[in-house]
Amino acid sequence: MSRSTVKASSLTLAGLIVAVSMTTIDQTIVALSAPTIQADLGLTHNAMQWAVNVYLIATAATFLLGGRLADVFGHKRMVQIGIAGFGITSLLCGLAPTGEYAGAWLITARALQGMAGAIMFPAAIGIVVSTFPREGRAKAMASFFAITGAMTAIGPIAGGYLTQWTWRSVFFVNVPLAIAASVIVAISAPRSARRDERIDLLGALAIAAGIGAVVFGLQQAGSWGWSSPYVVGALVAGLALAALFVLIESKTTEPLVKLAVFRDRGFVIVTLATLFASMAFLSTFFFLSVYGQVSLGLTAINTGLLFAKFFVGFVIAAQIGSRRFDQVGARSVLILGGLIGADGFGWLGVSVTEIPSDPGALINPQTWPIMLAGAGVGFMISAASTDGVNRAIGASYGEVTAISQTMRNFGSALGLAVFGTLVTNALIRNLTASFASLGATSADVREVVTRMSGAHTGQPPTELAHYPAAVQEQFLHTVQLGYAHAVAWAFAGAAVAMLIVAVLGLLYPKGVVSANFDEAGDAVADGSDPATVAA
Template sequence: MTALPASGAVQSRAAKGVWAGLVLAVSMTTIDQTIVALSSPSIQDHLSISHADLQWAVNAYLLTTASFFLLGGRLADLLGHRRMALIGIAGFGVTSLLCGLTPEGSFAAPWLITARALQGVSGALMFPAAIGIVVQSFPRERRGRAMATFFTITGAMTAIGPVAGGYLTQWTWRSIFWINVPVAVAAAILTVRMVPRSKGTAGTVDWRGAAVSAVAMALVVFGLQQAGAWGWTSPGVWVPIAVGALTLVRFVGLERRTPMPLVNLEVMRDRGFAVSTLAMFFASVAFISVFFFLSVYGQVSLRLPVGDTGLLLLKFFIGFAVAARLGSARFDRHGARPVVLMGGVVGTVGFLWLARTATDLGFDASAFLNRQTWPLLVAGAGIGFMFSPVSTDALNRAIGASYGEVSAVTQTVKNFGGALGLALFSTLVTHRLTQKLTDSILAVGGTSRDAGRAVDAVTGGDPGAAGGLAAGNASALRAVRVDYASAAQVAFYGMAGAMAVVALLAWWYPRGSGTREAS
């Protein structure tokens, strides 16, 4: 890739322009991972589609994103990061427009699912290219802080998604997709103006490897996504996961024998890269899952309006953002090892604290400063302190200029971690909620059917309906609040466990930066 101008202020201005444009681009993809969540009831009502159809619209985006990351990374390295970033941005804008234009009637479900799937493909093509451009826009000594800010803002978009969706839906649910169109235009203009033309590296695309990896990842992610709804013993869950895992093994074998593979497996021999990738995986188990469970916890247990659940996410994000800056500065000076250790320890403490206080509901949940503010800040700080540094460290270990390829690997791992966390925690939370709520509803004169409807409302994407089901019975309403809080504790304890693994992984990190200078 053609380097940016090397002279002081000019380089700084150019790099900041590149950074701003690609933050906009990547933010679209992270927002769309979560923005549909709180808009689901409105979409279902207006399009007259089933909850299962809407869930497939959500899943299709996540499936295709995970499946095409590796191909997107390879294409970015071969065809040029600028070109692939623009293709991805344009595709994301067009497919977002198509999502918002979903017609009512019998074509609604297939139209929305197909458009969301193509959205995911566009995001997978864009993301690795965007990361590669940002990495090469900053010198190594400033890269940690630049990437920290990049990942802080784009990570915040994951949190903002549900809140933005709730507010935009008050106008029309279609606006949650249309908002991407002007963002895509702005990102494309900035990319065209600020990013120099680049040439890709010599080589060819391993189409067979791309197909095998896409099938493998789609099967594994699909199985994980359905585990919460179908149960881990369902053949529809474990068969796709098992077949997908075997296909991944097949993919590794193919890559070892292919002269120009989709992924250069030599990078896996770098212990620092391997540990960075594992740390990213376990941190994502907590990071991706916490937004879903905090959103439901805020609405069901704390009785907050949809928009006000953003308070919980904002507290978490403040801790994340502040710690990300501190962690990146320490990473630039001392490498990843101490940052990962500190982040893992702080994150473990924060999530344990959050779990211990989750069932104590006797406070003003609408106040910004209350007894849950501090555990949320600490939990966010733990992930923020290490999340950007491990991403940057992995990219710094790229072989040659394969930034697109390496960013695709790390983002694929991030997606797997998030999918596994959601699947595992959703199963555990649903099991505990069903047990506790059935006992509670029966104790206040309700039926098992009432309890089942409440559980389905909470876990099926419409948490506000759970309160409505119990609205005529104060005791039943309190049972829904307290029992979901008790069930959510399981997820928060699980997140603490994931961060404890991150802390343990720090001991395997090589000392110092250990990064190689890419050519």
């Protein structure tokens, strides 16, 4: 590329990073501010939980439609619509009124905010793909995912400071960011042609309802239990709707998703690798956050230091992994990333049971396993996403990005549900005997476990406030150690998920970085594709 083209491409990438960072920050910033929002608006606990959870549900349910819209109407047009939508809905969230309509207002605005993000993201990736040549695409994608992913760690820190002023600023801060991103993209991003194709609305409705139902079921499994008829019903209904979607797509001439892409073994493998890596990656933020506050006694803001350590490893390894991907392809990147991640999360699972003498220190015995875990995910996650878009049929970059991001959201919900169940069961076992020896009941144990994510460290659990102060301190120490040993199960589960990524890497087709498809979706085997190298 010429110097002016490189400058324009870099400016475009910066604008897209700002835009997408709004969506990743909002995954964590609102959860931290939830108690303040709930108290100020007079919301019920259930209404506030819906305001937090509906964002993920709406995002996951809309990704595939967003990807198709980007491919048909143009990536630049749709990313600008997504940015504007996210800015407007953020403003609406911040303007939520007090009173009886507060819950409905905030939940609706958060759902629309998630949908706007889902429209924006696939279009943003489409612009990255069209802006950067294939040989430099992996590096650009690594920077994109490393920085936007790191913004997830900024959420708790920024939320802590902004909430001290007003919780509404948590949403208002997105407005100037949206304006800046929109201007940058308008100036620097290349125009993309519009296709004369229709949108499969029936398929979009089926998959949106199906994914929404599955994610909802997974989110509620922790509180309602896996045997709850509502959880089982949601999961079964979601899977049935997903099957209906496949049937609809197979009979549609202009489908929402070209199912032919799933005939490519490499695409299927990197998609599954994204799912399992996301189980480890995104659930880590929740478990590290609770561990930092409950077991280490850190404030919510200082817990962000744990995330920062994770992302130091993530960002450094993402750059190394992207260079290796450009040189030799995805196979070895998946294998090495999976093994590094499995080692890091396994080591972290062992180290969290030992409370360090200075939990808030920049360097302590837990620093290295946290960084290694982040390095494992960072090494392979952007390479998997890049390989996925390289395998797009025709120019369906939005579609394959939407598939990848749907798997990320699904993996996040699945990881939280499965690992959360492991942690909850272990915590109940750990606390039951200890609480009984101190005179507490099993009902006290259940109540403490249920409210654990909101427990304020340094203070005895409020459910035990009627006990003498000395006994409360014993309860606090028991909870700290009990959670430390329980959360080890989550990190052990994350290690298994990353080990599966390594196994998937072994199954990746040798000798191929990316298939070369024609517009009809048939693989071209002439070897002329510059991305076909030894892997």
